[in-house]
Amino acid sequence: MADDAALYAFARRFFEARRSVIREAGDAHLVVELSREADEALRYRPFYWSYVTSLGLSPTPLVRTYRFPGLRPTATPPALSMHEEVLTFGAPRLRRMLEAAVAFGRLSRAFEVPEEENRPPEAGSEAVPGGAHSPRGVLVPWLLLSFTVAYTAALRWERLVTYGVRLTDLALDEAFHARLAGRRLGPNPPPDRPILTPLFRFSAAVEKATAHLRARLQAEDRSWADAWIREGEAEKAKIARYYDALLRRSGDGAAPRRRRNRREGPARGSAPEPSARDERAARNGEPPEGPSGAVPKTPGATSRGQGADDPLAFRTALSEEKKRRLAEIDWAHTPAIDVTLEQAALLYLLDDGTRPAPAGGPPADEA
Known part of the structure; x- marks a missing residue:
């Protein structure tokens, strides 16, 4: 039953x-x-x-x-x-x-194992009221949140950010790992120790931590992202010069030549890929040249050289190819910051009298 x-x-x-x-x-x-x-x-x-x-x-x-x-x-x-x-x-x-x-289920729970209560304090020190040596020490609920922050540009690198949020007043501790140092945790609550009930929901603690992390990320140095965007703009300018030169030549009335003695020609309407010679010419403001110094031939001619292509289709194919390549550069040169919640844990820690570390500094008792 x-x-x-x-x-x-x-x-x-x-x-x-x-x-x-x-x-x-x-x-x-x-x-x-x-x-x-x-x-x-x-x-x-x-x-x-x-x-x-x-x-x-x-x-x-x-x-x-x-x-x-x-x-x-x-x-x-x-x-x-x-x-x-x-x-x-x-x-x-x-x-x-x-x-x-x-x-x-991504939430684990653990309790701090207190030291022997009968062990006297060290010589010259006093027991902290409610601390680890005091039988009145209470277990305070903390929510540990570990985030992975991934930065993506020319390279991708990650870092781990861990916060602790006290569920009795939503106080946030940026140095929570330092607070955990030296503490022993176990799966069962210790006997004869009062346990405080959380006064705030987990969702409120997660919202507090994510808002703090978002503010931290917005205040960080963005020079790496700006450099990656500038590199993309330079690449787009180079590609735009190349295709603009091709479009100018095709609009000057240069008749596309037929392909002769070729077994296969490019598919109709497809644009040629830029060669190294053409890209150098585009950077210098010169019109591109074909393999033999002539104007690039219009793609899509028949294999037997029967008839010439439509110049309008040629220009349309070049414009579409230009848009596609510029969009690819935009996508590849867009910096990103991705935040993932990796782990959450509900920890009941003995109240040792220390206050949460203020934002950007050490714990208050170490300042």
Whole structure:
């Protein structure tokens, strides 16, 4: 009976954590309107959500009834329906719920293991009220958040940023690793130690940390990004000069020559790739030349030299090729900063009397 009650509690917490709506919660059943997150995790409609997203349709939520046969209902349960399942240990749907919980679960919990309370303080020092040597020391909840900040330009480099947010007043500690130094953590709460209840939700602590990290990133030196953008602008100017020279030559009335003695010609409408000689000429403001010093031949001529190409199609192909290459340079030379939350942990630490480190400095007791 206790195991069945634990199964019921787990299922309810699972759906609430996935932002599903509990329409009805009986003693031995749950009527749940599944959120998209829960629907996808439990694989009810594997192709439905991709179909809805691609067509921009309004989704229809799925409502399911879950029965727990190991529990005895105190009231008459609702009538059986086709949209219901039985959740028991070993059921395939329960296995999927456990797999989804493991996949979504990124929060670990640990408690500080206090030192021996009977050990006297060192000579010449006084015990800190509420500290590690005091039996009155309380365990304070902290949320540890580790972010990976990735910078992308000509190269990509990453750094790890760790903050601690106290859940009793949302105080943020930038030097949280220093606060953890020398502390021993364990999975179980120590006996005879009061534990403070968090006064703020995890979402508020995450929002506080992300806002602080965003402000930090905005205040950083952006010279690396500006240099990468300038390099892209120089590359775009070089490519633009090359194609503009080709377009000027084709607009001066230079008749495109037929290709002779060639087994295959380029596809009709495709633009030629710039050669090193042409790019040097474009940088010097000179018109480009072909392999033999002539104007580049119009692509798309027939292999037997029967007829010439349309000059308008040639210019259109050059313009489209120019746009494509400029867009590629824009994409490649756009700097980016990506932030990913790597780990979160709920830590209960003994209150040692130190205050969180102020922004940009050491902890207050070390200043």
